[in-house]
Amino acid sequence: MEQPLISIIIPTYHRLGALAELLEALYRQTFKNFQVIVLNDGGPSVAPVVALYPELQCTYIDLPDNKMHVHARNKGLELATGELIMLCDDDDLIVPDHIERMLLELADNDLVYADVEIVQYTTNLQGSSRKPISRQLFAYDDNPEGMRKFSTFMSSGCLYRRSIHDVIGSFDETIHHYWDWDFYLRVVEYFRVRRVPVASVLYAFSPVGGNMSNDLEDMRPYLDKLSIKHGLGWLPTKNFFLLLEEPDVKNREADSEIVWDGLGIVSRYSGNDKEICNIQNNTTSL
Known part of the structure; x- marks a missing residue:
């Protein structure tokens, strides 16, 4: 039986070490018939990292x-030749049989997505490798009413039919932070969507960053735009983990199979970072 070609779209920006780990995770996949589209979103070249995985x-x-990143994903769609699309963030990971499992689940559906484990890492001084230090299951029922109040759709690792875009168009770049929620709502209106109750995606999350209050204020216009577009009514902008404690969200908590062994991934970039940095510096100076 001929295997379908999957186009895996990865936008990236300033994350050489994490990107290398994702490429390593793809190299370890049990399903092999896929193309990888890496889109460097205006940052330093990651070509030397991609070159570490000629297979x-x-x-x-x-x-x-x-x-x-939304613009980069749309550029990736233009380059995709597979009949199926998988989306991956450059700092997230998938377990070795993720693609194989998702492909089986897609047989009776048009888009499938997995549960995730939210993982915090420590990174070595060179930024070439990460070590997981905590994990938390993120698994929620996808009932229609609940998904209009708080989206638990995780786009990383989702697999879907490329023909979906013939109906709904490309990703909405004007909604910025909420592009994935918008994508889910548009897809579920016309197509069969299934949540796969297996936590086969590792979602990288760090509580360290800029001013959280300012970040939430910046997100407000995009959330309002999403709400108007889909008739969602008023929606709160809250810290991600605070939202998970809301009663409406807690009531949607679901069981999921844990499949990750808890170990970090050692990529080919780890230990080669100095050489690659020298290549980048030499390239920049020309």
Whole structure:
């Protein structure tokens, strides 16, 4: 039986070590018939990292300007040749049989997505490798009413039919932070969507960052735009983990199979970071 070709779209920006770990995770997949599209969103070249994995069928593009990750994903769609699409963030990981499992689940559906484990890491001084230090299951029922109040759709690792875009169009770049919620709501209106109750995606999360209050204020216009577009009514902007404690969200907690062994991934970039940095510096100076 002929295997379908899957196009895996990965926007990346300033995450060489994490990207290398994702490429390593893809190299370890039990299902092999996929192309990888890496879109460098206006950051320093990651071509030397991609070159560490010649076994992967990779298309690498340097976008001239940093127009953010949603724009990069749309560029990836233009380059995709597979009949199926998988989305991956550059700092997330998937377990070795993730693609194989998702492909089986897609047989009777048009889009499938997995539960995730939220993982916090420590990173070595060179930024070339990460060590997991905590994990938390993220698994929630996807009932229609609940998904209009708080989206628990995780786009990383989702697999879907490319033909979906013939109906709904590309990702909405104007909604920025909420592009994935918008994508889910548009897809579920016309297509069969299934949540797979297996936590086969590792979602990288760090509580350390900029001013959280300012971040939430910046997100407000995009959330309002999403709400108007889909008629969702008023929606709160709260810290991610505070939202998980809301009664409506707690009531949606679901069982899920844990499949990750808890170990970090050692990529080919780990230990080669100095050499790659020298290549980048030499390239920049030309």
